[in-house]
Amino acid sequence: MKRGEEKALSVGSNEDGGYLVPAETETEISRLLTAISPMRAICGVRQVSSSVYKKPITITGPQVGWVGETAARVQTGSQVLDELAFPTTELYAMPAATQNFLDDAAVDVGQWIAEEVNAAFAEQETAAFILGDGANKPTGFLDADIVAEENWAWDKLGYIATGVDGGFPGGSAPADASDVLIDLVYALKSGYRQNATWLMNRRTQGAIRKLKDADGNYLWQPAAAPDGRASLMGFPLVEAEDMPDIDNDATPIAFGDFRRGYLIVDRQGVNVLRDPYSAKPYVLFYTTKRVGGGIADFDAIKLLRFAED
16 A cells, blocks of 8 residues: 555445445455465564563583592683563554444444454564564564674574575585585584474475485475474475575575574563544554564574575
């Protein structure tokens, strides 16, 4: 919707709600399937009671050393701590409907609007969890500074390069492509790797599905159950439409323990305030949600970068 354009549900216009008015209308509304990324299913989630959630974290542990039974004990260095802050920001929507429409509709319009706005919120926040710049929105993990894995340092995400701009290595030798994926898997420490997940969009997954090992076996495997997830090299794979496509210098594939690596903080659930007074003859449905997010452990997520180095 363009800024300044007024739009409301009404009886007189079918696309603005008139379809819901006739008595023979189904009492349940089928919503078009929207691509909502399941970030909340794989990331850590915290309910908070304040506007900012702060989390202390140990970057390095205390220094230790071997010593003889009667040798002097010198003071050792202490652990290094850092504090991460996750501010919550506000999502809002304020759709409107005429009172006649609300009176004549064959469904619970208030509940329907709330569910539709909630779905739209889910799409917006998922995009922010991946790509957000932190300006009045959560900070996405792809907004972090990235460095080659051998140069990894706290507050940066490490990446493995494919060695080819915009593509996998090997050309007609697909085993070389699988080698890059193996390198990415083992860039992750074992403590994170046991709970790791692949994250990419459906176009990248389409390219991955064609990869085979040296014996001609596909690396990608379908879900073993109807409600399960596909797997790649033994690790579950999750689709997120907001992940970038394969391109020069892009990082379209992430691999990591997202439950430890990325934290979502919820200040409260979705609130809907029904306002029949401020914009008569329209009834406003002022809907808000406060949510934040950011990287909680920079060592728990690794990226595959489609570049020479």
